[in-house]
Amino acid sequence: MGGTRLKIVDIETYIVGNPWKNWLFVKVRTDEGIEGIGEGTLNGFAKTVEAAVHELKHLVIGMDPFDVETIGLRLFRDVYSDGGQIQGSTLAAIETACWDIMGKATGKPIYKLLGGRCHDKLRCYANGWYRGARTPENFYEKAKQVVAKGYTALKFDPFGAAWRTVDRSDFTLAIDIIAAVRDAVGPDRDILIEGHNRFTVHTALQFADAMAVYKPAWFEAPVPPQHISSMVEVARRSPVPVACGEDYYCREQFAELLKHDAVHIIQLEPQFLGISASKQICGMVHAHNGVIAPHSAQGPICSVVCAHLNMATPNFYMHEIFDEFNEPWEEHILQPAMRVENGYLQPPDRPGLGVELNLEEVSKHPYQAGNWLPLFKQGWEKRESN
Template identity: 30%
Template sequence: MKISELRVYVLASAKKHYLMIAIETDNGLTGLGEGTLDHRWPSVAAGIEEGFAALVGQDPTSVQKHWSTLQDKVYWGDGASSRAALAAIDQALWDLTGKSYGLPVHKLLGGAVREEVPVYLNQWWAGYTSTEDLIDKAETAVTNGARALKWYPFGTPENFAYRVRKHAVSSAVEQVHRVREAVGASTDLMVDIWRRLDWASAAAFCSGVADCGLVFVEEPTEYQSPEACARLSASTGQRIALGERLHSRKQFAAVIESQAVGLVQPSVIRVGGLTEAVKIGHAAETYAIGVAPHNPHGPIAIASSVTLAAVLPNFVVLESYENHNPPARTEFVREGPAIAGDRYVLSDAPGLGIEIDEPKLAEIATKFTRTHG
């Protein structure tokens, strides 16, 4: 069995460009991967084609060998576009390997620790205009089955202020208390600060919400400062989470080895695929640090993230943008992870547990390219 053909699909929505690939072998098997990186899809697509050229004609099941070769000889560094290209190929190779042996990828990675993967919901807050409106949306989400919610008390990513004034901290603390009161103690809550605060403001916020029982506070301050995160954790007792902007186990090493956070958040796409994400998860386990994967992706990367969550003993919760990624998913996904209540149910299908209607995807794709070996 040898790698023979690459097909790249770009599907545009209002806010994202979903980049999905299919790698085919000479015996007709197809592996699926995803490298969604929003507006940077042209550089990711170019990187995928370059990586494919280095692998064509080879056995796809030597996944670790191919990952190391691509990282060292093709992509060279830890840039976002290069890692997303590597991730797409890595996922497709794992999918092919599972299908060739008739096994789900989680079996190839040592077997699942859990059959169900709990999630927290993001985007439930979309379009809110006030704290009262936010509370209404939170109560609706809980009524509809959500058991864990994350939001942005200093504003959404679309309207963040880069200078947070002192009064904004007290307003954000009040908002967290009001949401907690509205949804009750049985709903898990977490907040994302998106690196908007200096250390003193972050400490004031974390201390102010200490009695709200948050699962985590994400990126309260500059994500490249593990020292600041360690000080926050020690001084406030708040569990800090970060990692969505880190691209490799080397970048995670400083955060993990200093025990600066309670949770790391590797993205399957941003770190270069399952091969690297699993290693990051095991490194965190060494220091009793949990894993809550970053997952605002399309259906193939979601399947990969569910696989990652299933095999890590220190997994805590998976991010979900259910019903937001991508809007046309129901048109081309035949089989794939779907939320049942507040969790994904692990698939035992060979590969990553997702199948798509490629002709339909090609029909609705904004861009489609085919490369032969």
């Protein structure tokens, strides 16, 4: 490069039609030929975020990809309108690609640029493994298979299409599923209960009380995220630790949550925040004596980003793995694929993200309008295209 300043010259987009969620990837090109990749997947909004990338990329064309703080300001503050998760996904996709470029230009993996190695390896928890019938028997059998792979923690949503309240039979079924998973994995592995923002405060607390005997490591997103006071109330009264944060897309929302010192497991979503803000939020959580378990249930680049962030974060707790339970062809989307070994993983050690998009495989899986996860529709856990 001869010490010259890099300049962003173009941004390209690619959509991959995974049956349960269309994935959006970007590629940022520079005048020196160094390219970076990022992801902006948002359930139900792949085409929308893709349009936003192309609508806003003029703000960063000509900029140095090393200037990620200013790039973030241009894509968030300077737009002035609040585009929520759509705007956050756009920012994160572009900014992640810039970090990839920085790593390639310096010859360092991203986690080295974020503070270096804090852990020997990253403990993973499995998600998405329970595809199929919502019965205790199915959850039991699938949980056994996950344990056989070496995972020491499993997350699942036993609540079907529940919203706000449930009838007694559905309540009992959900608790029976939790009991079946605990029975399947034994006493020494963690089970994590996913609430998907489903319940009223009172319903959430009733479930928390009923599941406590099975010793979940956390009850995730038990109530909708918009009323932080509701999340705080559940967290303070629940016998099970509450985890949340994947819905928030700016530092201010985390500051509002953290000031109550009620939730201490924070599941920030790097794909709504970008890597720079994510690292800063990890520090905010650290200052509140909390731990981070970033949301990593989008596409494969998201998982790689979280691996780099987690490795460089002292207060890391657990890494979410959805990739192993997606479509079999997903392992060919990135080269080389990041692999979990006996329930743990390492971020790639190659420069930048350490992976590249396999555009030949990408081209085999076009966008489909029905590819999204309808969490309040009966049978959503089967993860079939709709």
